[in-house]
């Protein structure tokens with residue numbers, strides 16, 4: 416059989432996706448990144464084989480996050496997710512972080528040209544993008560494997576950040592006490608309380624941003640030491656009812672600190688990329704994370720952590736890791752709300 420006849424017999428291959436289809440796919444995944452108070456402080460502009468990720472400063476927490484550090488961490492998490500989505504299609508992303516000094520809101524420019532086979536690691540991570548949820552409460556009293564913790568540390572280093580697992584009981588108790596101190600201070604600050612209330616919609620709200628009542632427990636789950644969560648319900652009894660099957664003894668989980676060596680916007684973006692890699696990697700092993708940024712929003716407590724608990728690395732988040740039956744759900748704005756195609760790209 417000659418080549419032409421053989422080709423005629425082969426089933427027709429589907430056309431490769433267009434740049435626009437790839438872009439829509441990537442952005443639809445990227446929006447599932449975690450963000451502070453689910454502010455989703457990002458927007459995307461696209462043209463040809465390139466996507467630009469911008470920070471949406473209108474969604475920055477003006478009281479809690481005056482410098483935009485948490486906003487950039489959130490955008491970093493979206494950037495990691497966008498890169499991973501491209502990999503899931505076999506494309507090799509080429510990324511420039513903060514490419515334009517004249518425009519600090521341009522977080523990254525991602526383009527794609529070459530292709531490479533998708534690895535199992537990438538496939539597994541990608542499979543968790545929509546499954547992963549922030550946990551708010553206690554964990555099952557089950558130890559985590561040292562192999563996983565090592566993988567999480569190595570993963571953070573790949574993105575230019577450090578994950579410090581707090582193994583010393585005294586330091587762990589100190590970290591818990593710092594979070595409690597921060598949480599008390601935040602609850603006494605009316606401006607901060609009002610800001611949190613704005614990002615905590617009531618049950619049944621049609622909003623597609625903010626922290627929904629389906630994502631936190633109605634009754635705080637205490638642990639020893641206790642790492643108090645944010646007061647999203649603000650005393651109104653909102654939240655998920657307790658699971659009747661929850662075991663009596665519940666644990667705080669493995670505590671960690673995500674830090675970077677410097678404290679510039681590029682470090683914040685790196686921290687966000689590392690965060691999403693950590694969360695997705697943990698999720699592939701059925702491990703969830705609770706995030707605490709309360710003490711990092713108060714300069715004096717952030718400095719205390721830096722001096723005493725993180726070897727002078729700049730701390731960005733406290734994480735607790737553990738296994739749990741995940742019932743929380745979250746929301747996102749539709750990708751079309753955050754994506755613009757620009758012919759002059």
Ligand SMILES: Cc1cc2nc3c(=O)[nH]c(=O)nc-3n(C[C@H](O)[C@H](O)[C@H](O)COP(=O)(O)O)c2cc1C
Nearest residue numbers: 449450451452453485488548549706707708709745
């Ligand atoms: C920089 C940053 C800070 C965060 N701080 C907290 C926090 O202090 N408490 C909390 O419960 N969740 C925190 N989160 C998690 C977000 O609330 C969560 O990602 C968002 O509500 C979306 O939900 P999901 O992660 O389940 O998709 C933080 C996330 C980021 C990226």
